[in-house]
Amino acid sequence: MSLTKRRPHMDKATYYRGVRMIPYDLLKELAIAMIGVLVFVVVVSVALSSPDVPSVTIQSWAKADPVDFVTTATSELAGTSGVATYGPPYNNQNGAVQTLWFLDPQEWAGVHVATNAANDFVLEPLQQSTLGDSELTDALTTYNGASSDQQTKWLTSYTNALAKATVGGDGSVAVPSGDYGPVTVMMSRMLTLARSGGLDALLLSSNHFYQTDFSKALLFLGDGSYLGNLAAAQNLTGDQWGMMNETGRYPGQAWLWLYTMWYQIPPFNSDTGFLGVSSANTDLAVVAVMLVLSLLLLLVPFIPGLRDIPRWVPIHKLIWRRHYAEIRKTPSPNSART
Amino acid sequence: MTSDAVTPSADATSQASTPASEPGWTAAVRRRVEKTLPITELLPTRQPAYIGSWVYAFGVITIAALFWVVLSGVVLAFFGSAWWHISSVGKFFNSIHFWSVQMFFIFMVLHLWGQYWGAGWRDGRATTWMIGVVIFLVSVVTAFTGYLIQQNFASQWIAVNAKDGINSTGFGGLFNVLNFGQQYGLHVMLFPIGVTLLVVLHIIQVRSRGVVRPIGDPVVVDDSGAGA
Numbered sequence: 165m166s167l168t169k170r171r172p173h174m175d176k177a178t179y180y181r182g183v184r185m186i187p188y189d190l191l192k193e194l195a196i197a198m199i200g201v202l203v204f205v206v207v208v209s210v211a212l213s214s215p216d217v218p219s220v221t222i223q224s225w226a227k228a229d230p231v232d233f234v235t236t237a238t239s240e241l242a243g244t245s246g247v248a249t250y251g252p253p254y255n256n257q258n259g260a261v262q263t264l265w266f267l268d269p270q271e272w273a274g275v276h277v278a279t280n281a282a283n284d285f286v287l288e289p290l291q292q293s294t295l296g297d298s299e300l301t302d303a304l305t306t307y308n309g310a311s312s313d314q315q316t317k318w319l320t321s322y323t324n325a326l327a328k329a330t331v332g333g334d335g336s337v338a339v340p341s342g343d344y345g346p347v348t349v350m351m352s353r354m355l356t357l358a359r360s361g362g363l364d365a366l367l368l369s370s371n372h373f374y375q376t377d378f379s380k381a382l383l384f385l386g387d388g389s390y391l392g393n394l395a396a397a398q399n400l401t402g403d404q405w406g407m408m409n410e411t412g413r414y415p416g417q418a419w420l421w422l423y424t425m426w427y428q429i430p431p432f433n434s435d436t437g438f439l440g441v442s443s444a445n446t447d448l449a450v451v452a453v454m455l456v457l458s459l460l461l462l463l464v465p466f467i468p469g470l471r472d473i474p475r476w477v478p479i480h481k482l483i484w485r486r487h488y489a490e491i492r493k494t495p496s497p498n499s500a501r502t
Numbered sequence: 503m504t505s506d507a508v509t510p511s512a513d514a515t516s517q518a519s520t521p522a523s524e525p526g527w528t529a530a531v532r533r534r535v536e537k538t539l540p541i542t543e544l545l546p547t548r549q550p551a552y553i554g555s556w557v558y559a560f561g562v563i564t565i566a567a568l569f570w571v572v573l574s575g576v577v578l579a580f581f582g583s584a585w586w587h588i589s590s591v592g593k594f595f596n597s598i599h600f601w602s603v604q605m606f607f608i609f610m611v612l613h614l615w616g617q618y619w620g621a622g623w624r625d626g627r628a629t630t631w632m633i634g635v636v637i638f639l640v641s642v643v644t645a646f647t648g649y650l651i652q653q654n655f656a657s658q659w660i661a662v663n664a665k666d667g668i669n670s671t672g673f674g675g676l677f678n679v680l681n682f683g684q685q686y687g688l689h690v691m692l693f694p695i696g697v698t699l700l701v702v703l704h705i706i707q708v709r710s711r712g713v714v715r716p717i718g719d720p721v722v723v724d725d726s727g728a729g730a
Contacts, residue, residue, distance in 0.1 A: 184551040188546060194566065197565070197566035198566040200566070201567050205598050210594075212597070213597050214597040215654075216586075216587060217654055217655040218654060252669070253669060253675035277674070376683025377684075382658060386665075411655060419611065451671050458635075465632070474619050484620075486552075490551075
């Protein structure tokens with residue numbers, strides 16, 4: 165018997181003919197379930213509360229790890245950061261573009277959250293902070309007036325120097341002396357702006373009073389190491405089954421276990437890869453696999469083999485144990501196996 | 503089959519009361535509703551004895567958990583997205599929401615496995631199974647948007663981490679996990695309505711078709727030969 169083979173059309177009376185019917189109070193059962201669930205969640209809520217680790221701000225980042233902040237800001241200005249080289253939907257680069265066989269959906273979709281890392285994260289916020297700061301005004305004028313090659317030289321030298329940076333008692337970042345042009349002043353002001361909390365506000369600015377889009381702030385925050393290090397300490401990174409974990413000792417999105425699992429195994433986490441799947445396109449490959457699996461789950465009733473497993477594996481005999489026992493006790497002369 | 507139970511439920515024999523001769527769209531819809539889901543089937547007082555199995559409790563517990571998820575969510579939405587971070591009462595309601603969601607998923611997955619091992623799609627119930635799977639998938643996305651709008655460290659990290667997955671599919675511009683306003687609207691409005699409507703549809707399907715018979719259950723061949 166196939167488990168999707170339809171019985172000839174029959175009304176419910178016919179369908180249930182011969183089946184022992186018992187009194188059943190649907191609403192009473194629902195009410196008991198609702199009360200039971202409520203009691204459980206109230207008790208657990210009182211006993212365990214719920215996770216709420218405070219958010220990171222750019223201000224707290226700049227205070228806790230000023231070198232990482234300045235290094236990130238410099239990479240944004242130099243165009244070497246993760247976002248600056250990302251690609252769609254942020255810009256026309258290709259650093260984070262993933263393809264699978266002939267599939268290139270990221271490029272096909274194009275840029276929809278346009279982000280100019282140097283301008284949005286560094287130059288524009290600094291420009292808005294020039295009031296009463298002639299030194300910063302001069303630095304920006306010098307930087308913007310310099311050739312691209314000159315800007316790159318300054319930024320490369322400054323980036324290399326950041327490897328030997330020291331943090332002063334006032335939280336400022338000092339680097340060995342060198343030819344950094346206006347970059348030293350610009351980064352000093354960036355750090356001051358961030359430590360004051362001003363950069364948090366400026367990255368939300370979109371010429372509107374009300375703000376609900378945190379794309380720029382989160383992209384900038386995500387480019388640094390600080391956020392990732394905090395996440396790793398809480399076992400939240402991708403290679404730590406992070407997608408299904410929660411901060412603290414709370415259950416997370418456990419239902420994402422299968423999605424998360426693929427990130428832990430080859431070829432998804434392999435540099436060499438297999439059949440075009442590797443760590444270079446893990447996200448797209450995992451999404452593709454999960455789409456296929458979801459489709460299979462959806463279409464189980466129509467897939468031979470998959471739909472027959474419940475008949476082969478006798479778990480149903482456990483589910484309807486009493487019913488089958490009842491049938492064995494009282495066989496009917498006019499019944500037929502389907 | 504048992505010897506004392508050859509008579510089907512009175513619930514299952516309901517007939518439409520709107521005359522077939524009565525014209526109009528309203529009458530047609532009423533006839534369809536009366537035929538598909540009469541009140542005796544929507545709220546049955548008798549059911550097959552084989553539903554006396556623990557597996558049948560999972561679905562109703564899932565619905566119960568969903569009720570508390572929605573109710574606690576309404577309270578949280580009413581007081582604003584930042585309320586639960588600064589109010590102990592708000593934190594309590596957030597905890598109710600959080601643990602109700604956990605219960606909802608645990609019992610939804612148990613229900614799904616129960617229906618799989620019982621092959622609940624048999625006898626014309628494939629669409630009931632499919633709607634159930636869609637509910638599960640939409641619920642996963644709904645919960646994901648909930649994690650994105652917590653306004654705490656977890657939501658920051660999940661957004662930053664998840665953007666690459668969404669972006670890789672080309673939907674990063676349409677479904678921007680970094681855009682709190684978009685995710686908030688989806689989580690408190692669109693997805694809950696979607697899940698609730700799908701659950702209502704799922705329940706209507708279950709109630710209108712009745713609970714599927716156990717695998718290999720003998721079906722009585724009636725006089726007209728309609729039984730299989």
